[in-house]
Amino acid sequence: MTEATGIVGEFFSLKEDTDADLLTMQCGDFYEFFGEDAELVSEELDLKVSQKSSHGSSYPMAGVPIDDLTPYLKALVERGYRVAVADQYETDSGHAREVVRVVTPGTLLETSDADAQYMAAVVDGSEVGGASSDGYGLAFADVTTGRFLVADAADPDEALTELYRFDPVEVLPGPEVRTDDDLLGKLRERVDATLTLHETDAFAPKRGAHTVREQFGTETVDRLSVGEQTLAAAGAVLSYVEETGAGVLASMTRIQAHHGDDHVTLDATTQRNLELTETMQGDGDGSLFATIDHTETSAGGRLLKEWLQRPRRSLETLEERQASVDALSTAALARDEIQDRLGEAYDLARLASKASHGSADARDLVAVRETLAVLPAVAETIESTPALADSPLSAIVDRPDRAAARELRETLEEAVAEDPPSTVTQGELLRKGYDDELDEVIERHEEVREWLDTLAEREKRQHGLSHVTVDRNKTDGYYIQVGKSAADGVPDHYEQIKTLKNSKRFTTEELEEKERDVLRLEDRRGELEYELFEELRDEVAERAALLQDVGRALATIDALASLATHAAENRWVRPELHRGDDLTIEQGRHPVVEQTTEFVPNDVRMDEDRGFLVVTGPNMSGKSTYMRQVACIVLLAQIGSFVPAEAAEIGVVDGIFTRVGALDELAQGRSTFMVEMSELSNILHTATEESLVILDEVGRGTATYDGISIAWAATEYLHNEVKAKTLFATHYHELTGLAENLPRVANVHVAADERDGEVTFLRTVRDGPTDRSYGVHVADLAGVPDPVVDRSREVLERLREEKAIEAKGGASNEPVQAVFDLGSGTMQTESQDRSQAASTDGGPAGESAAAIDPETEAVLEDLESIDVNTTPPIELVSQVQELQERLEE
Ligand code: ADP
Ligand code: MG
Numbered sequence: 001m002t003e004a005t006g007i008v009g010e011f012f013s014l015k016e017d018t019d020a021d022l023l024t025m026q027c028g029d030f031y032e033f034f035g036e037d038a039e040l041v042s043e044e045l046d047l048k049v050s051q052k053s054s055h056g057s058s059y060p061m062a063g064v065p066i067d068d069l070t071p072y073l074k075a076l077v078e079r080g081y082r083v084a085v086a087d088q089y090e091t092d093s094g095h096a097r098e099v100v101r102v103v104t105p106g107t108l109l110e111t112s113d114a115d116a117q118y119m120a121a122v123v124d125g126s127e128v129g130g131a132s133s134d135g136y137g138l139a140f141a142d143v144t145t146g147r148f149l150v151a152d153a154a155d156p157d158e159a160l161t162e163l164y165r166f167d168p169v170e171v172l173p174g175p176e177v178r179t180d181d182d183l184l185g186k187l188r189e190r191v192d193a194t195l196t197l198h199e200t201d202a203f204a205p206k207r208g209a210h211t212v213r214e215q216f217g218t219e220t221v222d223r224l225s226v227g228e229q230t231l232a233a234a235g236a237v238l239s240y241v242e243e244t245g246a247g248v249l250a251s252m253t254r255i256q257a258h259h260g261d262d263h264v265t266l267d268a269t270t271q272r273n274l275e276l277t278e279t280m281q282g283d284g285d286g287s288l289f290a291t292i293d294h295t296e297t298s299a300g301g302r303l304l305k306e307w308l309q310r311p312r313r314s315l316e317t318l319e320e321r322q323a324s325v326d327a328l329s330t331a332a333l334a335r336d337e338i339q340d341r342l343g344e345a346y347d348l349a350r351l352a353s354k355a356s357h358g359s360a361d362a363r364d365l366v367a368v369r370e371t372l373a374v375l376p377a378v379a380e381t382i383e384s385t386p387a388l389a390d391s392p393l394s395a396i397v398d399r400p401d402r403a404a405a406r407e408l409r410e411t412l413e414e415a416v417a418e419d420p421p422s423t424v425t426q427g428e429l430l431r432k433g434y435d436d437e438l439d440e441v442i443e444r445h446e447e448v449r450e451w452l453d454t455l456a457e458r459e460k461r462q463h464g465l466s467h468v469t470v471d472r473n474k475t476d477g478y479y480i481q482v483g484k485s486a487a488d489g490v491p492d493h494y495e496q497i498k499t500l501k502n503s504k505r506f507t508t509e510e511l512e513e514k515e516r517d518v519l520r521l522e523d524r525r526g527e528l529e530y531e532l533f534e535e536l537r538d539e540v541a542e543r544a545a546l547l548q549d550v551g552r553a554l555a556t557i558d559a560l561a562s563l564a565t566h567a568a569e570n571r572w573v574r575p576e577l578h579r580g581d582d583l584t585i586e587q588g589r590h591p592v593v594e595q596t597t598e599f600v601p602n603d604v605r606m607d608e609d610r611g612f613l614v615v616t617g618p619n620m621s622g623k624s625t626y627m628r629q630v631a632c633i634v635l636l637a638q639i640g641s642f643v644p645a646e647a648a649e650i651g652v653v654d655g656i657f658t659r660v661g662a663l664d665e666l667a668q669g670r671s672t673f674m675v676e677m678s679e680l681s682n683i684l685h686t687a688t689e690e691s692l693v694i695l696d697e698v699g700r701g702t703a704t705y706d707g708i709s710i711a712w713a714a715t716e717y718l719h720n721e722v723k724a725k726t727l728f729a730t731h732y733h734e735l736t737g738l739a740e741n742l743p744r745v746a747n748v749h750v751a752a753d754e755r756d757g758e759v760t761f762l763r764t765v766r767d768g769p770t771d772r773s774y775g776v777h778v779a780d781l782a783g784v785p786d787p788v789v790d791r792s793r794e795v796l797e798r799l800r801e802e803k804a805i806e807a808k809g810g811a812s813n814e815p816v817q818a819v820f821d822l823g824s825g826t827m828q829t830e831s832q833d834r835s836q837a838a839s840t841d842g843g844p845a846g847e848s849a850a851a852i853d854p855e856t857e858a859v860l861e862d863l864e865s866i867d868v869n870t871t872p873p874i875e876l877v878s879q880v881q882e883l884q885e886r887l888e889e
Contacts (some may be wrong), residue, residue, distance in 0.1 A: 134154070
């Protein structure tokens with residue numbers, strides 16, 4: 001290929017210097033992509049490709065008008081691409097171009113999504129060296145709001161838990177993490193983020209600590225008391241934000257340490273099982289968040305979601321939230337009023353970032369102004385409603401510097417026009433009275449405009465003309481247009497510039513002079529206003545911390561009012577929280593299922609002597625729902641919410657762990673027995689006496705006796721060693737026997753009944769184990785012939801007593817003994833033994849029964865060698881298919 005020159009050459013040389021996936025380069029009024037980039041963009045975004053010829057070669061080219069770039073950038077970034085943007089600027093010798101920004105998923109400012117948009121860095125402590133460098137360091141930044149958090153994590157699992165909690169869109173793995181296939185694999189599986197390899201130097205701990213101190217101040221950083229690896233992660237994030245040119249470092253005003261210890265541990269699996277922010281199918285609708293979210297603002301919604309993902313352990317924090325929810329749920333009128341006002345609020349944290357970045361326009365400043373006005377209005381309602389005034393709400397609205405907020409609002413009120421345009425370079429952004437020089441320009445501008453506006457009338461009067469209009473367009477500038485009939489009678493000083501079908505256009509010396517005036521004044525006004533506007537925008541950017549505080553206060557009120565609304569509309573009650581073991585829920589409901597179902601409420605009673613419930617009941621009776629309901633109620637209580645029950649007393653927990661048996665998950669191709677066991681192992685390692693553990697059919701992913709044994713041993717361990725509050729749903733009736741031996745284990749069952757020959761699920765949870773022969777009973781009800789039903793009762797009896805069962809009617813039509821083999825979980829019949837014996841005897845009957853041809857034997861061997869635990873379900877199916885085909889042959 002020949003060396004490209006000119007614009008195309010410039011493009012390729014800029015492209016070579018960036019590590020972004022794509023480059024777009026400004027060429028006059030367009031941003032252009034060339035070569036492969038053009039082809040890729042056109043494929044992804046349905047953009048038209050043309051050919052650009054340059055010195056005998058031709059290159060694909062695709063472009064978008066300057067003003068339309070944002071949506072295209074967004075779309076590309078959302079597809080995971082990192083896009084470099086090169087702007088054009090004037091030089092003495094013409095144009096030059098330079099990459100000014102690399103837009104990436106984590107640094108995209110132009111998001112319209114209400115969700116938080118975190119970028120994360122993960123650093124493995126061992127790469128840091130030194131004594132305090134155990135574990136992992138994490139940093140999270142949301143460039144759209146200026147939020148910046150750091151966290152230490154003890155091990156990879158904890159790191160993953162936090163990563164899942166923050167759900168970042170882009171992750172910068174540290175140098176060591178990049179080679180950790182295990183961690184990267186899990187990260188890819190659980191977090192839908194772009195992995196970016198940021199320069200290794202940026203992760204150097206010394207440099208990181210320095211960058212972080214520069215940004216947030218030495219004292220703040222020391223107070224955080226986080227590990228070196230965590231400062232390294234924070235430093236890497238800061239350097240990345242700077243390097244990509246997002247220009248929002250100024251809006252990152254505070255660094256906060258996220259302490260896992262203040263929060264309820266919720267591992268990734270639990271967050272998914274409880275469908276906190278999306279359902280198992282991946283929909284937002286139907287999640288716990290979607291159900292309880294009645295927030296008015298996107299910042300409020302973001303905060304409520306954050307609360308759900310990070311429930312708290314501190315009684316003080318929780319009781320404070322409860323008190324606010326309580327007050328707001330009873331003061332319905334005041335709540336309505338507050339929510340109406342919140343409906344007028346914009347996203348202040350996002351606006352602060354836009355101001356810092358320099359992309360806020362005058363309308364954004366109007367939004368700031370209007371939102372700043374919401375705070376005193378909300379405060380006023382709170383202060384004038386006794387129930388609210390006495391609640392923690394008054395402290396929340398007082399937390400931001402209200403005087404400073406009022407000052408900034410007044411400045412914006414004096415400065416920015418009522419309804420400014422979104423273009424910032426053409427004037428009419430600012431009010432009269434804001435700046436003397438501008439006032440003068442505006443006055444003269446308006447004078448000339450007034451003269452132009454009234455010109456048509458004057459000409460009509462003075463020269464007795466009819467059908468006269470004065471207007472302007474790009475080619476003719478200002479002109480006087482006279483209807484054809486009157487065009488012959490125009491005065492001599494009119495100079496004709498154009499003839500149209502029904503009219504003629506003229507100009508005069510005076511009009512041309514005024515036109516020059518107006519253009520000059522427009523230019524001057526646009527320039528001056530832009531200058532003043534930029535100053536004003538910088539002033540707003542400097543108040544980023546204030547805007548974030550006000551935004552936070554409004555978001556908090558919004559989230560609390562949302563909890564109050566949901567509580568009031570659904571008859572939820574305030575749970576009594578304490579530090580003890582007791583968990584008592586009277587007439588509890590599942591917060592999501594109750595929305596769509598005639599829900600049958602149920603009690604829960606757990607305490608020091610009853611800390612482990614074995615939940616039995618037929619399939620589909622409601623076991624899983626019951627247990628999830630308990631977990632959801634505890635979780636809701638620990639975000640400060642009311643709960644769906646008549647009354648509840650809840651001992652706060654330090655973690656909620658759930659695991660659903662692999663069989664249910666296997667069906668969805670999500671899990672293998674191996675995963676089930678490693679998650680069980682994780683629970684057994686990390687749960688404590690203060691945790692809540694929910695095990696749903698654990699052990700089901702393997703052969704019966706294997707499963708029972710694992711479930712049995714896990715129960716003993718949880719009961720004796722871990723001592724966590726546990727609910728264990730199982731269809732292994734054997735486990736109900738544990739209640740007799742282990743003091744804290746109790747049986748409950750979900751009742752089902754038979755009336756008029758039909759099974760009714762009562763959905764009522766009662767003490768004691770379920771009826772063991774329920775399945776046979778259902779078979780009976782379903783009309784299975786009596787002899788079969790009677791016989792199954794017999795077999796069941798024998799099985800329970802682990803006695804041999806006679807298999808009736810073997811090949812020889814004689815009764816055969818079969819024993820359930822504990823080792824393999826399969827039936828061993830004596831007739832098999834006998835026929836094997838017969839074949840060694842060489843008897844004719846034995847031959848036919850025992851002879852297995854080598855082909856079949858090979859199939860059996862292959863079958864045996866398949867590892868069910870590690871083979872993906874789809875592959876299993878195809879392997880079995882293949883074995884079947886071979887058998888048929
Ligand atoms: P199991 O785990 O015992 O197989 P599930 O918990 O999956 O049963 O519940 C089966 C069905 O019964 C679900 O559709 C669920 O919505 C419904 N259900 C469960 N508990 C209740 C209840 N208390 N009130 C009303 N419907 C319920
Ligand atoms: Mg279930």
